[in-house]
Amino acid sequence: MDKDRIYLAALLHDVGKFLERAKYYGDKNLARLLLNKLEFSNKSYFFSSCLEEVIQSVLYHYEPRDDFERIIQLADWLSSSEGRDEKENTDNVDVYYKMPLQSIFGRLFKEEKKYGYKLKKMSLETIFPEDGLKEISYRDYVDDFLDELVKVNNESQLYYLLEKYLWSVPEQASGCYTDISLFDHSKTTAAIAVCLYHQYQAGELDKKELNLMTDSTKNQFLLINADISGIQDFIFNISSKGASKSLKGRSVYITLISEIVARYIIDELELKEANLLYNGGGNFYILAPACKEEKLKEVRKNILETLLNAHNGELYFAIAGLPFSPADFSNFAELWTRASRKVAELKQKKWSEIDLKSNFKKIFGPLNDGESQNNTCDVCGVSRKNRELISNEDDLKICSMCNSFIELTKEKLKEANYYIIKRGNYGENKSINNYNDVFKSFGYQIDFLKSFDNKKSSNELVYKINDTNFLEEGCDGFIFGAYNLPINEKGNLMTFEELAVRAVREGRGDKKLGVLKLDVDNLGWIFIKGFEKNKTISRITSLSRMLGLYFKGYINCLIKQKGWQNKIYVVFSGGDDTFIVGSWNTIIEFGKEFYERFRDYTCHHSKITFSAGISIFRYNFPVVKFAEITEGALERAKNFIEENEKIPGKNKISLFGEVFNWEEFKRIIEIKDVLIDIVKRNGNKRAILNKVMRSTKGFKKILEQSNKNLFDNLRFWRLVYYLRELNKNNKNDENDAEKIINIYQKIVINNLLHKKEVKKIMIIPVAVKMAEMETKKYSKGD
Structure with missing residues (x-):
């Protein structure tokens, strides 16, 4: 079929560039090399019927012989319009073939930060750029790609294999535009080519218009x-x-x-x-x-x-x-x-968009069917005649739809490794009682599995979750998402009470939940103004994809690396925002780590940040209220205006009703950790915390002056003298007062040098409050 041939040719149209950088052959010989490798491999049934035509389209799209090849050429140009004006510089082959893909974030708002990606297969551990990376090597990498390519048996597998390998390959290596990956360019070229094909078939595009297309x-x-x-x-x-x-x-x-x-x-x-x-x-x-x-x-x-x-x-x-x-x-x-x-x-x-008259009741209500309260769902609060109520293990009467969401969480998601989507003739079923009935109305059915036996029907697609090694198991691709959930010792989903108890360590701690909501600052502005020129489809989609990759994918990697799997419940994370619940002290740690890694991921760009709100509650606090309160905390962080600001600068976090910048938040955790260590080493005597709390008054003036580039040496030494009593009952050799003073001193010096300034004196009371919560003696009745 012509559409399929055009699509495959567009996806593969620049693979020659990829191979050329490793093998030093001409583009046409490379295409033939690829053809031979696939033809003589008995593994690839997919390519056996179409490869010759696809290769021919790839070979001649630079000098098209017919309208279909012209469509591919045109799609290539429209995908990255700068490619028509900027030719790859092959005068110095050694330099040219070693240039890495530059991070898309590094080029925003003219900052031109030189962060590059190593040539590695996509995984959640390899998506971070490196500062000053100057060269990469293609040889072994291309061989691995070709070895996997012969195993491809459908379009979906080819698409995801290209993403796996070409995500870190620069589309051009001219030195001017190296921030677009070969995958993003190939993907958007294929998308454009399919559209042009439909227009051509519909008679909306003729040969004459094809030749004038770029300016049409x-x-x-x-x-x-x-x-x-x-x-x-x-x-x-x-x-x-x-x-x-x-x-x-x-x-x-x-x-x-x-x-x-x-x-x-x-x-x-x-x-x-x-x-x-x-x-x-x-x-x-x-x-x-x-x-x-x-x-x-x-x-x-x-x-x-x-x-x-x-x-x-x-x-x-x-x-x-x-x-x-x-x-x-x-x-x-x-x-x-x-x-x-x-x-x-x-x-x-x-x-x-639909007939409001015939759908008036469904849209404007009442939602309840006028049944008695006994027939009302205890979860969603709605009574519907067409959905029976089920009594569950929590002594709740719930409707079939709400019950299906619970079953999805309890049975499907908690340890899911595979996501299955099946196409079928389900659309005739108009009765909707559960979530899969909704999907069936569109002709699909979905499932999540812990294991997959490599057997599937022709109308099924199987995706591996958070793992790009999909071909070995016969999967059709991979997806990223925060699906897994905290599991207790019995293998069951943790309750919020169990999560709250995880805040208790060695018999001390406050049994509370932490709730965090965050999202990227000024996202619309980043897309509109981030690129000075060449705001092409491949560049815009690359920016979107890379942002989504962090929030949908990397969050899982971070939680696993830190051992937080059974302390954090990810309600959602994707696009540009995240909402999580967990033991309160883990949520605090998560906020710090997730922000710092985001800054690494986005090249420490001054304008690519996120704001967050953290709230702390009892485990049985109403869900709707803790979501509302935490959303309010996020809004406070985003709308807070510093003394020297005319509009909110964002890039802040709200905690305990106070708004801090991220450097202040980091210092809060640093002070808190030192205080906990001091309390533990002094026989869990928490009176020390009161002494530090009272030091707030003495440090306040010093902090204010440091932000005006002033330093009162005498006042600082008075504070040192005041804190000396921290060592009074210390039987160890450690100087506890000195540890606190060193933190205060570091804050003052950084402020004087205008580096990562700390402005709010409330960092001390908040740190003390957190230390009190973590060192509180715990008993089961708390």
Whole structure:
């Protein structure tokens, strides 16, 4: 089929560059080398029927012989328009072949930070750039790629194999544009090529227009943006009893419904996997041909009617299509923003896309069917005649839909390693009683498995979770996501009370939950203004993908590395935000580590930061309230204005009702750790903490002066004298007073040198409060 050939050729069109950098052959010989390797390997059934045609299209797309090859050439140009103006410099081959991919974050806002990626297969451990990396080697890497390529048996496997290997390969190595990976360029080229093919087949694009395409102002494309509304209430507006079993299921459902709806649109519009430019946090972007605009309206109507039937207006999917021309590709960031604005407008008039008259009751309520309170679900608080109530182990009467979310959490997610999606003729089933019934309405069924026996039907796709070694097991690809959950010694999902108890160490600690919400600062502004020029589709989608990779993927790696698997419950993490619950002291540690690693990941860029809010509660505090309070803490952090600021600078964290910058937060933890150590070494005598708390008054003036570039030596030595009593009853050789003074001294020196300034004296009371909580004597009745 021509569409499949064009798609595969577009995906593979630049593999020659990849091979060339390792083997030093000409591009055409490399393509032949690839062909021979695949032909003489008896492993690849997928390539046996189409490879010759695909290779021919790859070979001649630079000098196309027909319209289809011209489509690939055109897609290549539109994907990275700077590629037409910037040629690879091969004068110095040794230098050229060793240039690493530069981090996309390093080039934002003209900062030009020289952070590069080592040439490594994608995994959650290899996604961090290195400062000053100057060269890489391709030889063994290409051999590994070719060895896996012969095992590919379908389009999906090829797509994910290219992501696994080409994510860290620069698309160009000219020295000017090395921040776009070969994968992002190949993906967007393939997406554009599929769109051009549909336009060509629909008669909207002829040979003459193909030759003038890059400057054409005729709308040939459609940028589809979709965003779920009502997520916060849907996830958190539930009963607190047994909440740990409900929260994750509801959160994952939001991720899954976004995945299914995106897949449904792609299948209905006859597109490919590469056309999904981004999907995360209940928001996705799809590149489609303009000829599918009417079809999109029909598809959108089906989506909304299904969701309305399933959730009575609780969840709404705003879906908008923005028509645009080839000439508009020169500023794809603007298209990205305009599409999101159209979605925002739809959110202001929810459900206007369908017949409001016939759906009035479902949209505007009442949601309850007028049944007695005995027939009301104890989790979602709604009574529905078509959903029977089930009594569960927590003595709750719950509806079949809420029960399915609990079952998803308890049985499927807690140790899932594989995600399965199955296409079938399910759409005829109009009865919706559980989450899979919703997916069946779109023609899909999903499942999560702990193990996979390498057997699947032709209409199934199996993805490995958080592991890119998928081909060996016959999987179709990989996905990243925070699916696993904290498990107790009996193999059951931990309750919030069990998580709170994890804050107790060696018989001391406060049995409390910590709740953290964070998101990236000024994300829209980063996309609009981050790139001075060359705001191409490949660059914009690369930025989105790399941000999503950190929040959907790396969070799992960090939790595992730190041994926090049974102390942290990730409610959701994806796109650009995270919401987690856990033992309160682990949540504090997580906030610090996750921020510091994010700064490493984004090249310590001054404008790429996130803000956070942390709140601490009893384990049985109402879920809806702790979500609301923590959201408020995040908003305080984002809206806090320092003395020298006219607008909020963001990049802050709210804790115990106070707002701190991240350097202050780091010092709070440092002081807290020193105080805990002092208390433990002095027989758990906590009176020491009161002494340090009173030092707040003496240090306040010193801190204020240091921020004005002043230092009162006499006042500082008075503080030293005051703290001397910390050593009074110390039977050890350690100088406890000196440890506290050293921290104060370091803060003052850094302030005087204008490095990572600490301004708020409240760092001391907060540190003391945390030390009190961690050293509190614990008994089971607490």
